[in-house]
Amino acid sequence: MRKLYAFLIGILLLISLFGCQNEKKSPLDFNGKGEHWSANVTVYPGEDKEETKKINLNYTDDDPRSVKDLEFKLDSQNGQLVMGEADVELDKNGGLEEKSNTKVSKQTTNSDEFVLTIKWNNQSEDIVLKNK
Numbered sequence: 001m002r003k004l005y006a007f008l009i010g011i012l013l014l015i016s017l018f019g020c021q022n023e024k025k026s027p028l029d030f031n032g033k034g035e036h037w038s039a040n041v042t043v044y045p046g047e048d049k050e051e052t053k054k055i056n057l058n059y060t061d062d063d064p065r066s067v068k069d070l071e072f073k074l075d076s077q078n079g080q081l082v083m084g085e086a087d088v089e090l091d092k093n094g095g096l097e098e099k100s101n102t103k104v105s106k107q108t109t110n111s112d113e114f115v116l117t118i119k120w121n122n123q124s125e126d127i128v129l130k131n132k
Contacts, residue, residue: 030114030129036061039116041074041129043108051104053083057096057118064094070120077113 025045032039038060044052055074059067073084083100090096114129 028108028110028131030131032116032127032129033060034118034125034127036123036125037118037127039127039129041114041116045107046101049104049107050101051108052099052101054097054099055083059090059094064090064092067094067120070096070118072119073117075115075117077115082114
C-alpha cells in the first residue's frame with residue numbers, strides 16, 4: 001500500500017511540474033489600412049509584463065519622397081499612449097519600421113485594438129488596427 005501512495009504522490013508531483021512550466025506565448029499581429037497608409041503592429045509578449053512592439057508603416061500613395069514632417073502615435077483602445085515618434089523618415093520604398101520595449105500594466109490580448117494616428121504634410125489619418 002505504501003508503494004501505491006508513493007507512486008501516486010510521485011505522479012502528482014510530476015504533473016504539477018509540467019503544469020507550472022511557462023509557455024512561450026506567440027506574437028500577436030494587428031493590421032489596418034487607411035486612405036494613404038497601411039500598418040502592422042506585432043506584439044511580442046515578454047516576462048514580468050514586458051512587451052516588445054514592432055510597427056511597420058507603409059505609405060500607399062505614389063511618391064514616398066513627398067512625405068515630410070512625418071510623425072505617428074500608437075494608442076491602446078483605452079487611449080493610453082503605446083509608442084510614438086516625430087520627425088521620422090520613410091525608406092525609399094515608403095516604409096518605416098520602429099521597435100519599442102515597454103512595461104505594461106495589462107498584457108495585450110487578441111481582442112485588443114490599437115488606434116494609429118499619422119501626421120504628415122499638414123495631413124492626418126487615423127487607422128484602427130485589429131488582430132486577424
